[in-house]
Amino acid sequence: MNTELQLEQTFDEVVDAIAGPGIGIFPGFLEGAQVAALRQDFANLPPWQLTPAGIGREQDHHTNERIRTDKTRWLEGDSPAQRGYLALMAGLQRQMNRQLFMGLKDYECHYARYDEGDFYKKHLDAFRGRGNRRLTTVVYLNEHWQPDDGGELLVYPEKGKEILYRVRPEAGTLVCFLSEQFPHEVLPARRERLSIAGWFRIDDPLAPALQP
Numbered sequence: 001m002n003t004e005l006q007l008e009q010t011f012d013e014v015v016d017a018i019a020g021p022g023i024g025i026f027p028g029f030l031e032g033a034q035v036a037a038l039r040q041d042f043a044n045l046p047p048w049q050l051t052p053a054g055i056g057r058e059q060d061h062h063t064n065e066r067i068r069t070d071k072t073r074w075l076e077g078d079s080p081a082q083r084g085y086l087a088l089m090a091g092l093q094r095q096m097n098r099q100l101f102m103g104l105k106d107y108e109c110h111y112a113r114y115d116e117g118d119f120y121k122k123h124l125d126a127f128r129g130r131g132n133r134r135l136t137t138v139v140y141l142n143e144h145w146q147p148d149d150g151g152e153l154l155v156y157p158e159k160g161k162e163i164l165y166r167v168r169p170e171a172g173t174l175v176c177f178l179s180e181q182f183p184h185e186v187l188p189a190r191r192e193r194l195s196i197a198g199w200f201r202i203d204d205p206l207a208p209a210l211q212p
């Protein structure tokens with residue numbers, strides 16, 4: 001178990017990354033036992049509860065297989081594993097708000113399964129002044145991801161085509177970034193790829209992203 005002190009230190013590292021470059025990658029953010037519990041929870045879901053993911057203006061969910069082909073299921077806290085994860089992210093939200101005054105009001109997240117060949121083309125999770133997603137989180141649930149397995153998350157700068165980060169979706173890794181600032185894409189994987197993607201939201205889309 002992570003002690004509270006360890007958790008606070010980990011959250012501090014995330015806070016520093018967001019206050020600095022606006023993005024951070026944290027291998028081992030989730031412990032092995034947590035990953036295993038979430039994987040089991042995901043596997044327990046009846047297949048009909050997984051739906052082709054929506055894209056577009058948050059609520060305006062229509063599927064578009066040219067952009068993304070993963071299948072998702074929102075976490076609603078209906079198992080101990082989900083409640084544990086949501087509690088962890090609530091802790092991160094508190095620390096963000098305390099230290100960076102980000103005004104994060106709530107958190108929504110979904111399991112995502114990318115079957116072999118599935119992808120998510122380059123996109124932004126939020127657009128300035130529109131919608132209320134402010135901070136993106138993705139954690140991965142895949143043990144022993146090999147370089148040949150593909151499925152990397154590529155992250156780009158706000159303007160420009162060079163790749164800032166190439167992230168292997170290895171179990172326990174957290175990626176966290178300002179939703180409006182980093183275009184990103186998921187390359188096709190050669191094996192099943194499981195994750196939890198989530199967004200901290202604010203009330204006012206016009207508020208500045210960081211208020212030092």
Ligand SMILES: O=C(O)CCC(=O)C(=O)O
Pocket residue numbers: 112120125138152153184185186195197
């Ligand atoms: O799974 C990932 O690495 C990123 C997923 C993503 O970009 C999204 O769901 O918006």
Ligand SMILES: [Fe+2]
Pocket residue numbers: 123124125184
């Ligand atoms: Fe995204």
